[in-house]
Amino acid sequence: MTLPDLGPLWLTLRLGAVVTLALLLLALPLAWWLAHTRTRAKPLVEAITALPLVLPPTVLGFYLLITFSPRAPLGGAFLTLTGETLTFSFTGLVLASMIYSLPFAVQPLQAAFEALGRAPMEAAASLRAGPLDRFCTVALPLSARGVMTAMVLTFAHTLGEFGVVLMVGGNIPGRTKVISIAIYEHVETIRLAEAHALSALMLVGSFAMLLAVYSLNRRFPQGWGA
Amino acid sequence: MLTVDVALARPGFALRVAQEFAPDGVTAIFGASGAGKSTLLRVIAGLERAATGSVRFGGEVWQAPGLWLPPEARGIAYVFQDARLFAHLSVAGNLRYADRRARGLPGPGWGEVVQMLDLGPLLGRRVAGLSGGERQRVAIGRALLTRPCLMLLDEPLAALDAVRKAEILPYLERLCGLHGLPILYVSHDIAELARLAENVVVLAAGGVAAAGPLAEVLADPALAGALGPRGAGAVLAATVAAHHVDDGLSELAHPAGRLFVPLIVAAVGSPVRLRIAADDVMLARARPEAISALNILPAEVTALAGGPGGVAVGLRIGPDAALARITDRSARVLALEPGAQVFAILKTVAIARDDLAAALRLDRHPAP
Numbered sequence: 001m002t003l004p005d006l007g008p009l010w011l012t013l014r015l016g017a018v019v020t021l022a023l024l025l026l027a028l029p030l031a032w033w034l035a036h037t038r039t040r041a042k043p044l045v046e047a048i049t050a051l052p053l054v055l056p057p058t059v060l061g062f063y064l065l066i067t068f069s070p071r072a073p074l075g076g077a078f079l080t081l082t083g084e085t086l087t088f089s090f091t092g093l094v095l096a097s098m099i100y101s102l103p104f105a106v107q108p109l110q111a112a113f114e115a116l117g118r119a120p121m122e123a124a125a126s127l128r129a130g131p132l133d134r135f136c137t138v139a140l141p142l143s144a145r146g147v148m149t150a151m152v153l154t155f156a157h158t159l160g161e162f163g164v165v166l167m168v169g170g171n172i173p174g175r176t177k178v179i180s181i182a183i184y185e186h187v188e189t190i191r192l193a194e195a196h197a198l199s200a201l202m203l204v205g206s207f208a209m210l211l212a213v214y215s216l217n218r219r220f221p222q223g224w225g226a
Numbered sequence: 227m228l229t230v231d232v233a234l235a236r237p238g239f240a241l242r243v244a245q246e247f248a249p250d251g252v253t254a255i256f257g258a259s260g261a262g263k264s265t266l267l268r269v270i271a272g273l274e275r276a277a278t279g280s281v282r283f284g285g286e287v288w289q290a291p292g293l294w295l296p297p298e299a300r301g302i303a304y305v306f307q308d309a310r311l312f313a314h315l316s317v318a319g320n321l322r323y324a325d326r327r328a329r330g331l332p333g334p335g336w337g338e339v340v341q342m343l344d345l346g347p348l349l350g351r352r353v354a355g356l357s358g359g360e361r362q363r364v365a366i367g368r369a370l371l372t373r374p375c376l377m378l379l380d381e382p383l384a385a386l387d388a389v390r391k392a393e394i395l396p397y398l399e400r401l402c403g404l405h406g407l408p409i410l411y412v413s414h415d416i417a418e419l420a421r422l423a424e425n426v427v428v429l430a431a432g433g434v435a436a437a438g439p440l441a442e443v444l445a446d447p448a449l450a451g452a453l454g455p456r457g458a459g460a461v462l463a464a465t466v467a468a469h470h471v472d473d474g475l476s477e478l479a480h481p482a483g484r485l486f487v488p489l490i491v492a493a494v495g496s497p498v499r500l501r502i503a504a505d506d507v508m509l510a511r512a513r514p515e516a517i518s519a520l521n522i523l524p525a526e527v528t529a530l531a532g533g534p535g536g537v538a539v540g541l542r543i544g545p546d547a548a549l550a551r552i553t554d555r556s557a558r559v560l561a562l563e564p565g566a567q568v569f570a571i572l573k574t575v576a577i578a579r580d581d582l583a584a585a586l587r588l589d590r591h592p593a594p
Binding site (some may be wrong): 119120122123124125126127128129130131133137138141142144 | 271296297298301302303304306308310311312313314323327328368369372
């Protein structure tokens with residue numbers, strides 16, 4: 001049996017980690033805002049956030065490809081700033097994955113923040129804790145389950161994506177060739193042993209990760225008011 | 227001195243309060259459900275962003291047109307009806323949360339608070355395992371550790387059953403006995419307030435119906451309707467004169483005469499506060515003889531107010547104001563009018579507060 005090239009595995013893990021952390025930083029304030037805003041624009045923002053759930057990855061990938069193109073304002077600006085194109089680059093892949101996984105990060109966080117309610121935050125405010133202080137010391141720990149769910153779903157969803165990566169990133173070893181693309185390529189070229197090995201790795205790894213998370217989840221406080 | 231002039235409109239409800247609060251001691255905010263008691267407290271705390279008007283405390287402006295300080299900058303502490311302890315922290319963690327953010331401010335120290343509320347045995351416990359009474363004790367301790375300049379308590383006993391209430395009241399008395407810490411105490415339970423408060427602000431339908439010293443407000447015949455059948459009444463100040471163990475009675479001295487109550491635990495000479503509901507007072511023109519009631523005091527009629535439940539009769543018993551509620555017919559038969567001399571027959575006399583005993587418990591029984 002031939003050992004498969006493990007490069008795509010490391011690239012995938014790196015992509016998952018970067019996307020999870022970056023998306024968490026973006027999704028935390030967005031979910032908090034959605035959970036508390038009374039603006040009439042809320043359904044609009046929610047609908048936009050949920051779009052990646054229903055759009056075929058190819059449609060999303062197609063629009064991203066156009067936006068990332070050096071002839072488009074965003075892609076052009078990136079090229080001028082860094083000397084690289086956004087398309088077919090790791091950075092482009094990260095951006096595309098963040099958009100593709102956005103609902104998987106925002107929705108569990110929003111649900112957790114809504115379940116939290118105002119009561120604990122009011123209590124913290126009455127104990128001299130300012131807004132950022134009470135967000136970090138009260139809202140986040142009491143929403144630990146939601147944060148954990150958001151991170152795992154984002155990570156897992158990023159590992160499993162295929163269509164968007166293929167459209168935006170292509171298949172460049174070490175830069176954009178993630179594990180799902182590598183498996184597809186192995187099957188296309190009838191190297192089934194490698195495809196088997198990588199697929200089994202994904203299956204076992206994903207299962208172990210989810211198992212660990214669900215076991216850990218039982219130890220987190222289940223919301224407010226215990 | 228807390229000065230409030232605020233308005234808050236909600237669908238079906240409007241709060242409009244302009245009031246000065248006593249600079250020290252316990253001021254009760256009393257009223258029926260929906261009168262706006264908790265809302266007023268939340269406005270003072272800065273938890274109602276939509277409130278307009280002004281809130282001033284001492285030399286500080288907490289709210290004024292164009293200015294609004296958030297709760298964390300007001301130096302208040304708030305004890306919520308549902309305690310609102312942080313479920314992700316232990317009891318000690320909850321206390322530390324407040325303590326850490328109030329370092330260097332004047333006020334009670336960690337050890338003092340833990341001892342006062344007997345929190346020592348609870349420190350290592352998880353919040354989820356606490357009883358309702360323990361939870362409120364921790365909440366009060368946590369609030370004290372923020373070293374507040376004003377303490378706000380929003381019906382801290384409302385969610386507790388009678389046993390738990392009795393368990394926590396002595397601790398509230400200790401809290402209310404702290405000098406230099408003004409307290410606003412929201413409740414719809416007159417018995418609780420008579421035990422704890424010196425001053426009262428009565429709210430009805432979002433506005434102030436009456437304000438002043440508790441004993442005077444409770445005994446004001448014009449307010450009998452607003453206070454409700456069990457609310458209106460008197461608070462008399464007396465001292466323990468003797469204990470008659472054989473009869474199971476304690477004798478109390480009041481400037482207008484002697485009173486007898488079921489044996490209480492207090493040293494001779496201790497001050498006690500007595501609560502007498504308006505419905506428990508009968509009036510007679512002549513001193514009744516051969517009557518089972520033990521407590522009959524001479525009184526003078528000060529005012530009369532008619533209402534749906536009969537006539538509320540304002541009385542002066544010695545230096546204290548009191549209130550009787552009698553039927554229209556009795557008022558006519560007795561020919562009551564201001565200045566009339568009568569005898570007040572007190573059917574039930576309840577001990578409202580045992581100041582000295584509370585003080586003794588505080589001094590003599592420190593926590594282990």
